[in-house]
Amino acid sequence: MTTTGIELRNLRKLYEAHGHASWAVDGVDMTIGAGKFITLLGPSGCGKTTTLRMIAGLEIPTSGQIFRDGEDITDQPVTDRDMRMVFQDFALFPNMTVEENVAFGLRVKRKKGQYSEAQIRQRVAEFLELVHLKDHALKKPHQLSGGQKQRVSLARALVTDPKVVLFDEPLGSLDANLRKIMQLELIRLHRELGKTFVYVTHDQDEAMAMSDSIAVMSQGKVMQFGTPREIYDRPANRYVASFIGHAHIVNAMVESQQADAMTVRLENGDRVGLQGTPTVAPGSEVGLMLRAEDLAFADAGAGAIGGKVVDSLYRGEYVEYVVELLGNAGVVHVHARTDLPAVAHGTTVALSVNPTKAHVVVH
Numbered sequence: 025m026t027t028t029g030i031e032l033r034n035l036r037k038l039y040e041a042h043g044h045a046s047w048a049v050d051g052v053d054m055t056i057g058a059g060k061f062i063t064l065l066g067p068s069g070c071g072k073t074t075t076l077r078m079i080a081g082l083e084i085p086t087s088g089q090i091f092r093d094g095e096d097i098t099d100q101p102v103t104d105r106d107m108r109m110v111f112q113d114f115a116l117f118p119n120m121t122v123e124e125n126v127a128f129g130l131r132v133k134r135k136k137g138q139y140s141e142a143q144i145r146q147r148v149a150e151f152l153e154l155v156h157l158k159d160h161a162l163k164k165p166h167q168l169s170g171g172q173k174q175r176v177s178l179a180r181a182l183v184t185d186p187k188v189v190l191f192d193e194p195l196g197s198l199d200a201n202l203r204k205i206m207q208l209e210l211i212r213l214h215r216e217l218g219k220t221f222v223y224v225t226h227d228q229d230e231a232m233a234m235s236d237s238i239a240v241m242s243q244g245k246v247m248q249f250g251t252p253r254e255i256y257d258r259p260a261n262r263y264v265a266s267f268i269g270h271a272h273i274v275n276a277m278v279e280s281q282q283a284d285a286m287t288v289r290l291e292n293g294d295r296v297g298l299q300g301t302p303t304v305a306p307g308s309e310v311g312l313m314l315r316a317e318d319l320a321f322a323d324a325g326a327g328a329i330g331g332k333v334v335d336s337l338y339r340g341e342y343v344e345y346v347v348e349l350l351g352n353a354g355v356v357h358v359h360a361r362t363d364l365p366a367v368a369h370g371t372t373v374a375l376s377v378n379p380t381k382a383h384v385v386v387h
């Protein structure tokens with residue numbers, strides 16, 4: 025099996041609308057390893073779809089280059105790129121059966137002599153089996169559920185054996201439960217087929233759960249490209265820290281650093297000890313990233329920070345407390361087990377911070 029890697033070099037796209045020009049994609053550099061599952065993650069309008077469409081050849085870059093296995097394909101037509109795209113709205117042919125929808129791309133290739141009719145039949149059956157649609161082969165799209173329609177569009181994309189599969193928010197129109205099932209299906213298909221997947225979503229949970237690496241995007245730029253763990257545990261800047269995992273960031277100053285152990289001081293004078301942080305010069309102003317799952321109610325004393333409970337939300341799995349740090353030093357959220365006694369609104373509390381999970385960002 026051969027797989028294909030992609031490299032984007034300083035890729036840019038300028039759009040003009042109503043006499044106003046703006047960069048939809050503004051200097052994206054990225055190496056997408058062969059056979060990897062890579063996700064472009066970011067809020068609506070950050071340039072994910074435009075980047076994907078440039079990879080597919082559906083959009084011409086204003087500048088920059090795209091390489092496939094070292095070959096410059098920037099000016100190669102869509103049909104020569106051997107990539108297939110899966111969309112949120114399925115884009116199925118309504119008058120064709122499931123089988124005919126999946127066979128369509130192969131029939132086009134048959135005209136070029138690539139497949140015989142017998143091979144097409146066999147391949148379609150194989151891919152309907154792969155996406156668990158064998159029993160629905162003769163149905164029309166309107167007779168299928170949303171999840172089944174998306175399986176048809178997956179089979180249709182995969183059956184032609186493309187080198188790269190591009191996904192633009194393919195699960196966006198499915199309900200939450202079905203989305204989780206389809207996430208597992210996509211991971212399985214990726215594992216079984218070993219193809220390069222480039223996936224677009226604005227859903228961080230989806231990106232975290234499925235990807236080998238994530239590119240977090242904002243305003244046409246990649247803010248960080250790393251494994252889900254790197255992105256979550258060691259965000260490179262304030263933007264990534266606050267976008268991923270609902271972190272709260274409070275102002276702090278670095279007091280001391282020795283090897284990878286750091287002490288920072290909050291605006292109210294409380295101190296927090298951290299481990300495994302980046303090196304930052306003492307005296308620097310930083311953002312201290314505190315996630316709800318890394319904070320816990322504790323006894324007042326050394327290493328604890330002071331706050332006041334201002335709200336609580338019962339989440340079923342845990343209780344989420346909103347805590348204002350004393351001296352207007354910021355607001356954090358704290359997750360507490362539901363079997364612990366409730367902490368009343370207005371209570372002054374001390375919080376312990378997990379030193380290996382708290383993190384500082386400079387920019």
Ligand code: ADP
Nearest residue numbers: 039040041048067068069070071072073074075
């Ligand atoms: P995303 O997929 O992350 O939501 P897009 O790539 O679709 O973002 O869009 C990025 C930016 O480019 C947005 O500001 C959008 O309005 C603009 N844009 C996208 N397509 C066009 C177009 N065909 N003409 C003009 N502006 C566009």
Ligand code: MG
Nearest residue numbers: 069072073074
């Ligand atoms: Mg989009």
